[in-house]
Amino acid sequence: MKAAGSWSTIPGGTILDLDSTATLRSDQPAFQPRPKLLLLHHGDRCAHLQRGALDGEGASGPQAGGSMGLVEMLHRCNLLALVGSGSSPKFSEISVLIWDDAQEGKDSKERLVLEFIFTKPVLSLCMLHGKIVTVLKNRIYVYSFPDNPRKLFEFDTRVNPNRLCDLCPSLDKQLLVFPGHKCGSLQLVDLASTKPGTMSAPFTINAHQSDITCVSLNQPGTVVASASQNGTLIRLFDTQFKEKLVELHRGTDPATLYCINFSHDSSFLCASSDKGTIHIFALKDTHLNRCSALAPWTRWGL
Numbered sequence: 001m002k003a004a005g006s007w008s009t010i011p012g013g014t015i016l017d018l019d020s021t022a023t024l025r026s027d028q029p030a031f032q033p034r035p036k037l038l039l040l041h042h043g044d045r046c047a048h049l050q051r052g053a054l055d056g057e058g059a060s061g062p063q064a065g066g067s068m069g070l071v072e073m074l075h076r077c078n079l080l081a082l083v084g085s086g087s088s089p090k091f092s093e094i095s096v097l098i099w100d101d102a103q104e105g106k107d108s109k110e111r112l113v114l115e116f117i118f119t120k121p122v123l124s125l126c127m128l129h130g131k132i133v134t135v136l137k138n139r140i141y142v143y144s145f146p147d148n149p150r151k152l153f154e155f156d157t158r159v160n161p162n163r164l165c166d167l168c169p170s171l172d173k174q175l176l177v178f179p180g181h182k183c184g185s186l187q188l189v190d191l192a193s194t195k196p197g198t199m200s201a202p203f204t205i206n207a208h209q210s211d212i213t214c215v216s217l218n219q220p221g222t223v224v225a226s227a228s229q230n231g232t233l234i235r236l237f238d239t240q241f242k243e244k245l246v247e248l249h250r251g252t253d254p255a256t257l258y259c260i261n262f263s264h265d266s267s268f269l270c271a272s273s274d275k276g277t278i279h280i281f282a283l284k285d286t287h288l289n290r291c292s293a294l295a296p297w298t299r300w301g302l
Contacts, residue, residue, distance in 0.1 A: 070085070116149075139157060186224065217262075222239055225237075251275075
């Protein structure tokens with residue numbers, strides 16, 4: 001794990017929180033006016049892009065033609081992360097562009113206020129106020145965001161075709177989970193407690209014997225759930241002690257799980273698959289489950 005010292009400035013604007021009437025700023029706007037947009041590369045190289053230079057089909061705003069692969073919103077504010085994809089992508093597949101919808105009355109090109117450039121296609125994104133996580137085929141990058149963007153960490157992973165990655169939304173415990181180097185393993189790292197530039201390695205959990213296809217963290221980041229390519233079991237692990245808490249049986253027939261998610265209070269977990277069904281498991285009232293092997297949850301406060 002290592003951090004780079006590259007950084008960027010962003011043109012003028014403010015971050016508007018749609019859950020509140022107040023702007024997320026003190027006396028100064030979150031974006032300070034700058035004459036140029038500085039492109040962040042995954043290495044140490046940087047290149048300047050003059051304002052208004054994003055001409056052509058790939059830069060006329062999300063409302064124009066061209067296909068999109070990823071669109072991620074920072075909480076419920078005006079910042080969107082965009083990645084192109086498909087046979088006629090609107091933007092490059094190796095770039096993450098930040099769209100500032102608060103730039104009202106301005107040309108759509110000027111709403112593209114920041115760009116992260118990589119050498120391989122971006123497969124997935126996670127955003128938290130203060131950080132943006134980009135997932136590549138076998139590497140994950142973490143940048144500070146949106147103020148003073150710079151690379152904080154990078155992690156090597158097993159080849160990750162399912163673009164697995166999840167970021168806990170808690171500001172107190174910014175836990176990041178992603179595939180490990182070994183088949184069926186997960187890596188966990190708390191971005192809030194890990195200082196950029198340190199050599200602290202992520203902790204590894206050997207969750208399954210085959211490749212993992214789904215992974216999810218609960219809201220406080222205390223439990224991580226995962227499923228393998230067999231799709232018959234969902235296993236839950238305590239993120240602090242790295243112990244297995246739960247083994248939920250989805251069924252006996254192999255299935256491809258599309259997603260698994262916790263309820264807001266971690267009382268339930270749901271899983272959808274290619275069988276055309278959705279399974280809902282109770283994690284507190286365990287007697288509601290027909291086929292599950294559960295450890296006592298009172299120890300974990302759930």
